[in-house]
Amino acid sequence: MNLILFDDPLVRTALLPFTFTRPVADIRVGILTIREKWERWLQTQASFQTVDYLQKKYPARSGNSNLLINGAVCPDENLVAAIRNMQPHTFLAQGTRLIAALEPTEEMSASNTIEYTGAITVIDKTWKIFKENAAQLKLDFKHITAGRKSASIDDKHTVIYGSPEDIFVEEGVYIRAAILNAESGPIYLGKKSIVQEGAIIRGSFALCEGAHINMGAKIRGDVTVGPFSKVGGEVSTSVIFGYSNKAHDGFLGASVLGEWCNLGADTNTSNLKNNYDHVKLWDHTTQGYEPTGLQFCGLMMGDHSKCSINTMFNTGTVVDVSSNVFGHGFPPNYVPSFGWGGASGFETYQLNKALETAERVMARRNVTFSDVDKEILSHIFETSALSRRWEKK
Numbered sequence: 001m002n003l004i005l006f007d008d009p010l011v012r013t014a015l016l017p018f019t020f021t022r023p024v025a026d027i028r029v030g031i032l033t034i035r036e037k038w039e040r041w042l043q044t045q046a047s048f049q050t051v052d053y054l055q056k057k058y059p060a061r062s063g064n065s066n067l068l069i070n071g072a073v074c075p076d077e078n079l080v081a082a083i084r085n086m087q088p089h090t091f092l093a094q095g096t097r098l099i100a101a102l103e104p105t106e107e108m109s110a111s112n113t114i115e116y117t118g119a120i121t122v123i124d125k126t127w128k129i130f131k132e133n134a135a136q137l138k139l140d141f142k143h144i145t146a147g148r149k150s151a152s153i154d155d156k157h158t159v160i161y162g163s164p165e166d167i168f169v170e171e172g173v174y175i176r177a178a179i180l181n182a183e184s185g186p187i188y189l190g191k192k193s194i195v196q197e198g199a200i201i202r203g204s205f206a207l208c209e210g211a212h213i214n215m216g217a218k219i220r221g222d223v224t225v226g227p228f229s230k231v232g233g234e235v236s237t238s239v240i241f242g243y244s245n246k247a248h249d250g251f252l253g254a255s256v257l258g259e260w261c262n263l264g265a266d267t268n269t270s271n272l273k274n275n276y277d278h279v280k281l282w283d284h285t286t287q288g289y290e291p292t293g294l295q296f297c298g299l300m301m302g303d304h305s306k307c308s309i310n311t312m313f314n315t316g317t318v319v320d321v322s323s324n325v326f327g328h329g330f331p332p333n334y335v336p337s338f339g340w341g342g343a344s345g346f347e348t349y350q351l352n353k354a355l356e357t358a359e360r361v362m363a364r365r366n367v368t369f370s371d372v373d374k375e376i377l378s379h380i381f382e383t384s385a386l387s388r389r390w391e392k393k
Helices: 010-015 034-042 077-084 132-143 351-363 371-383
Strands: 003-004 046-050 065-071 090-094 096-104 113-115 159-161 167-169 177-182 187-189 200-202 205-207 223-225 234-236 251-253 281-283 288-291 299-301 318-320 340-341 344-347
Touching: 003 034, 003 340, 034 046, 034 132, 077 096, 132 167, 132 187, 132 205, 340 371, 351 371
Parallel strands: 003 046, 003 065, 090 113, 159 177, 167 187, 177 200, 187 205, 205 223, 234 251, 299 318
Antiparallel strands: 065 096, 090 096, 281 288, 340 344
């Protein structure tokens, strides 16, 4: 069976800025990306059906028997069973949402479509990444650790609360004088991850491969720190993708950071309005601020964006790709891609300078900034010009 994870165009737009630089299924929620979840459940490798400018980095692979799955849908036991029971040339849907298609040869119709009546988890809004993180983390934890034995924690100064089976440690983890509290949810420490002295961690929590929790950090639960990211200060109900840094003091709550982001020392995000009202968030689908229905919602930051020390982000802020935010006061609640500035105004972050920075940052982690990566950022720079309103003045 050849697995292809496809982007629904409307969902893809709603998930910007994170889908500027990746297919929908490469979004991380829980311990794993959506792609990694499907690969584990179906025991096969996946490829992507996405927009043209990303297809070179994320190629589609066609086979004799193709199973297409909506990249925004997360697997679970019941859904996987329904997909395994599909017959060739049929579709699985819920209402108007296509979930899966097996060897499709004609258009969907009542005769070839199965209505799935079970509950499904769909990541079709940016804020659902952190909202669904706790449930997905618990499901991933159960799936990853089933039938396996955790490595031991030998440090005598590390204090553990909760059931031992709710803490799983991969090989090569370094931990010293930390507090791990799994009473509220599981704690997963990935291969060669590091938990430094004085860190306080409450589950649910995932620290992915090679990631760091710095000394004195306070992790308040329902948090994922992606591969090779570094985190300090106070973090709550947030997802940090790979290779990003929030290494210093400051609060990050109800937020999502893409890859290669950096928050300067003492950066703080507001995730609750002073009047306790529901939060509106910039939506690329409507090109305006749309209600989330959430009382808590902080920062959505796309890949390669950064901010300086003492930056303050207001409740419900979206920062697109490769922007640099700095200066006193609150920046706007929406910062387009390649913005350079803050509360006092923006100018365009010139493409050649942004590419130089990206290459330099990635080289520090021994990751190559490829020609394909340059093409992707160049495409985003060109197509996002209309969103940079200051260029029109």
